[in-house]
Amino acid sequence: MNKYSVSTLGPCSTPSPLSSSTFVDNSDGVLVHNTIKEHKNFEGSTPPSFELAGPREKLFFNPEETTAAIVTCGGLCPGLNDVIRGVTMVLWYRYKIRRILGMRYGYQGFIPSYGHTPLELTPSFVEGIHQKGGSILGSSRGSQPVPETVDYLEANNINILFALGGDGTQRGSLEIAEEIEKRNLPISVIGIPKTIDNDIKMVDRTFGFETAVEMSQTPIKCAHQEAKASFRGIGLVKLMGRDSGFIAANATLASSDVNILLTPEVPLSLENLYHMIDQRLKNSSHVVIVVAEGAGQEYFELDGAQDASGNKKFGDIGTFLKGSITEHFENKGEPVRLIYIDPSYIIRSAPANANDSRYCFQLAEHAVHAAMAGRTKMLISFWGGHYVHIPIEGAIKDRKKIDPSGLLWQSVLDNTGQDSL
């Protein structure tokens, strides 16, 4: 078993109830690397691959005796309800599973002292939920005691746990799976990676990301119109993205109205920024700036404080830039009018757009197929055009970032016309 393999609870012997289906061969997979340069490193050896997702002819679990639980953790993300609904529908109609628990408020739902009663998910209960933002299950941040969580699974005869959440959540679900393993329980833990920032390793695209990019277009359009309507107008929009600028970069490329993009991956120089604004105002009388929330943190001295999820607290770069830029040009005797827009939660609490809804259904579908075949300690991922199974462990090691010498950043430069900073 190499580092890209996923774990299985045991041999599969129950025939799938999916008649006339397209069953996937367990031996098929998808190459991890698909460029010539990367591929050359594996000359002479078998190139690494991920297991292909899809329904299996033989199942580990007997549908008639199976109970599943779903939990959503961390911040909201467009598509959570799509996944909840998809998991429920495929379990119910395709595998005829009749006991599906919706755990309330994240991992708190497993801890009796919180007093949250799980929801009983059925097709009629989940009807239409995918057209709403949020999570019908609720969510919470931070971890909960792992042994208590596994006690709950055991006591409630839960065979499959679907955990929707980011790297923190999946770190938690890995710990749960390890505790399950220690107790030698036949419980499958399947993660469905969720991060609005699209920065999980081994995952080409996380659900909700495209919707977040779409939801950021209206704020950028507004900032553009506000900037244009003022002489020497500056529109400044802050977008989510603590460690990486994927939302901000994709929103910029989609908009084509942004002149300067600031992301965490490229160090901020205020002097360069002022210069770029100055140049632009001389040529065009207005400028639009998008800043990812994690950019320019080098300008803050913070005490390493953390929020409830254990994440580092950030300085508010949007408010900082609003003040600094205004003051700089005021002091130069060339005042500007800066309009600052912080859409904050608006981009993440919206319902999924069509492409994300479709994607969420397929993630949910393949999560169910994987669970029924006894896979565990894995995430459902989309990679190189295919749904695949990836080990949680590899995915949570660190996060993806924009490579300032890569083609995405090149596209940003080609689009904004900004200097490289």
Next chain:
Amino acid sequence: MNKYSVSTLGPCSTPSPLSSSTFVDNSDGVLVHNTIKEHKNFEGSTPPSFELAGPREKLFFNPEETTAAIVTCGGLCPGLNDVIRGVTMVLWYRYKIRRILGMRYGYQGFIPSYGHTPLELTPSFVEGIHQKGGSILGSSRGSQPVPETVDYLEANNINILFALGGDGTQRGSLEIAEEIEKRNLPISVIGIPKTIDNDIKMVDRTFGFETAVEMSQTPIKCAHQEAKASFRGIGLVKLMGRDSGFIAANATLASSDVNILLTPEVPLSLENLYHMIDQRLKNSSHVVIVVAEGAGQEYFELDGAQDASGNKKFGDIGTFLKGSITEHFENKGEPVRLIYIDPSYIIRSAPANANDSRYCFQLAEHAVHAAMAGRTKMLISFWGGHYVHIPIEGAIKDRKKIDPSGLLWQSVLDNTGQDSL
């Protein structure tokens, strides 16, 4: 001439080029008051009325020799470009006027020292502009010297000035019209009232208001989903509305997901607010609050500072409530999770929705008809189901507010179920 009459530059003798049109009789009008109770005050006398808008058979201006100018002032508002386009199209195609100046950046556009050159508006120039937010002319706040402005009109042979703006702008346009009168110039000044707050007297509805209400639905929906997704979650949304709560009240009625509405017209009691939140959280585990920016100003001690338009500076009630509410429940040992959303400019920089676009066209159309018939010192208004001419002077005296003992506030109570505060 009573206080509801509008001024005219002089007798109309030029036949209208609008063939086979529906010409409005100068003697027709619309009653100012239409309830039985109000109407009783005028028993035995002629009830007051506004002049009916619409094309006139005889014009004051000779289209062949007429130049018009348009200016947009103050904050952005959905529909500005619709009005600019409508005025241009009706002047050009219906009256065959070929010189239409788009003044840049509000009243600054008339002051040579700013160096803003006006745009030449033509049908091809204004094509499609109504599908964008903002103002293609730009805008600015505050007033400019009136004599210089009239100098500009005179020097550039401008016969008609269309001024889009709020009460400050219209106060300015009235001063301009008075200076014109003093100089005995045949220049018509027609105001098109613009306020996103819908609080201009004698105007049932200002353009852009419905769009602003529509644009506030997404933030409220997001706050609702965020609140529901957290145990003891509170969604707090701040909406525009300095002196009146019309946007916030209509957004609340449209949403039906709001539990507590705070507006400037109803004094804020933090104790009552905490109590209402507490009750609601006990019954339902989440609560959604909408606050108009002018609410609760009694909790701030401000030094009477003013912004560029001469408006009073406000304390930030949103941030204040976010802190106060969180702290209050923290101190009680019953913590909440409060999600604060401030859509700010997003609700005002958007393009007009269909009904506002239609409305803007008709305001523009009737502004042109009024100007061609030599009306001046007036605003185009919609009143009791009709487009009418109203005197600027009466409209700018004070602002409309929500009457806490009226039927709109009753609807809010019926909708939110909140106590009367």
Next chain:
Amino acid sequence: MNKYSVSTLGPCSTPSPLSSSTFVDNSDGVLVHNTIKEHKNFEGSTPPSFELAGPREKLFFNPEETTAAIVTCGGLCPGLNDVIRGVTMVLWYRYKIRRILGMRYGYQGFIPSYGHTPLELTPSFVEGIHQKGGSILGSSRGSQPVPETVDYLEANNINILFALGGDGTQRGSLEIAEEIEKRNLPISVIGIPKTIDNDIKMVDRTFGFETAVEMSQTPIKCAHQEAKASFRGIGLVKLMGRDSGFIAANATLASSDVNILLTPEVPLSLENLYHMIDQRLKNSSHVVIVVAEGAGQEYFELDGAQDASGNKKFGDIGTFLKGSITEHFENKGEPVRLIYIDPSYIIRSAPANANDSRYCFQLAEHAVHAAMAGRTKMLISFWGGHYVHIPIEGAIKDRKKIDPSGLLWQSVLDNTGQDSL
């Protein structure tokens, strides 16, 4: 009792449970006519008025013993679910009424042989329904036996019937109210007028109409883009409007991209139409035409066939024009490329937009207040800026139409630049 008065079941003596509310005085009302010209006809006499809507201090029904039923009839319309939800919420929370029946599939719901069981409406049942199009109750066309319907009301102790529907439905609800009167039953029948065409007399605006106009913008935009993208391209869009062109006219004014509008109120001359198209194509290379479905029926010879609601069957003017125009220019040797779009149900099955949602809530709210005060045989209407009570009888006599010599049609001419036809 004059022709604008509404009927009451009897004296009101139960105190309203709405504490500290704004109670409306039964003697207040809203003038039916508010222009000077109309008003002159009533000099010396009391001008006619409608009763003002709103909560009353004394009720006819005792909330503790009251059962209400709601029914939706005829074609779908944006906002049906808003009204259903509004009625339910106000009955439940403001008047503490606990038995609210949602009748299934229109008037069929009262006829036992159909076997449709009513829904029990509660706040949790109606949660979020207003964000969806359609009607959660279902609907059907056509009438049902009135005695059987009243038998059902009687047998089920229903005290209030809210009927949402167009003039056919309200004709039915009037017959039901008359049968109730004959049997001397204390049952209130309150109609909430519904017609996507906005053509009900004594009603300034029907709910859903503005949304329908908004939903027609995308098809018109598409037709415009398709027409522009082809040399000699013609975009033709058919919109709802059998007897009147209100949707088509308002959609045209909102769009400002339409060059020719055809409605039922203005007779169609194909020769004039071809001429207008020809002129336009010579100047601009493309043309956009909007046609209301009831336009040009003089070109069809139909046998007077009727659909299930008893409405006259119409010839398909869209397909007819598509063929005729294409053929005409083909024959002239000057071919065109005509793109035909028929959005059909898309404009009526959508959820209500913000302004319609707000409006629906207020209609629902005032319908409940009226019912509790024992009003019957009436519709809730919006007139001259106020919610009022109007007698069903007057409203269903005939339908509103666009006056080709009125100001709305003048706006269409000013907007499209088309000849008067």
Next chain:
Amino acid sequence: MNKYSVSTLGPCSTPSPLSSSTFVDNSDGVLVHNTIKEHKNFEGSTPPSFELAGPREKLFFNPEETTAAIVTCGGLCPGLNDVIRGVTMVLWYRYKIRRILGMRYGYQGFIPSYGHTPLELTPSFVEGIHQKGGSILGSSRGSQPVPETVDYLEANNINILFALGGDGTQRGSLEIAEEIEKRNLPISVIGIPKTIDNDIKMVDRTFGFETAVEMSQTPIKCAHQEAKASFRGIGLVKLMGRDSGFIAANATLASSDVNILLTPEVPLSLENLYHMIDQRLKNSSHVVIVVAEGAGQEYFELDGAQDASGNKKFGDIGTFLKGSITEHFENKGEPVRLIYIDPSYIIRSAPANANDSRYCFQLAEHAVHAAMAGRTKMLISFWGGHYVHIPIEGAIKDRKKIDPSGLLWQSVLDNTGQDSL
């Protein structure tokens, strides 16, 4: 040169003006096949790959002397204006090219007898065009004489031709490139594949496809609401897709409200369809059907007629099913109410959504980089997560279809719960 290689006009020696850019190594590429199963076929040999797209350090063309032309052909597709704008902006700002011709109305634009004058594309000309549907250049179907086209290119000193269109258009652009080769001219021909159906070989995703899927959600939602609102209601929606059902399948997965999907790839059996409808109506009282326009063509006998693009004429499956289904159940004495919606052009004339806009920019960007490096007879494609260069010849041989034994169709079955047909 293998079958996946692209042609080059000659050696590149001009240094790129893109300073501090990420230049792509000409030797890098992307594997054509990335599953284990496919990959096994190439054991021991070099697996086939596509050339990686991106800016090159050395150019074939000298920007100062380069003229580019852009043409859009065939039916409209969301994103055409995004690509036109992207190509213009990257040529202008990154490569400083100042002569960019926008050819009018497809390949007609090159044929003098049509009299279409090309547009001069500049940044200010293309400002904001990407927020509109359609193509500012216009389009036309069908081919034009290739020698005349190349005469035009030669006479007008055009060095680069960007051709946006489907397989027909690209067949044309290949012929143009071959004529150019015959004449030994240094003119690059770069295709940007455009098909709303997403069925071009060697292209994972065509631009506009996701938007078309998104635009089809409203019609499906409406059909769903209409069907639910009628007892035994059937909502039937026809979507584009002549040879393949990709739009219909993705729209179905995104919606999750569809019960039966009919596509060209799976033969239609009316008997099975009636049976499935019957079953569904017995369980649920309503049913939603989506049909791709090319489905069920076996039920039509057509004479092999062709449209202007040389495409086979199709029977109208939507109208056919509407009639057949209604009649079938009428005859059985179990009538249904069928609501038919044909959104037709609405899904293709819309502006691109955010993700398509972003994608279009990158396609445009890489098309420009490829052209400047002297590539020709190629298409810009997205494959396995990378932008690549693919030979036109390979891409136009035949079209992609849904594999009824593949995982996409499996997802459809998992989503709709329909039998396999």
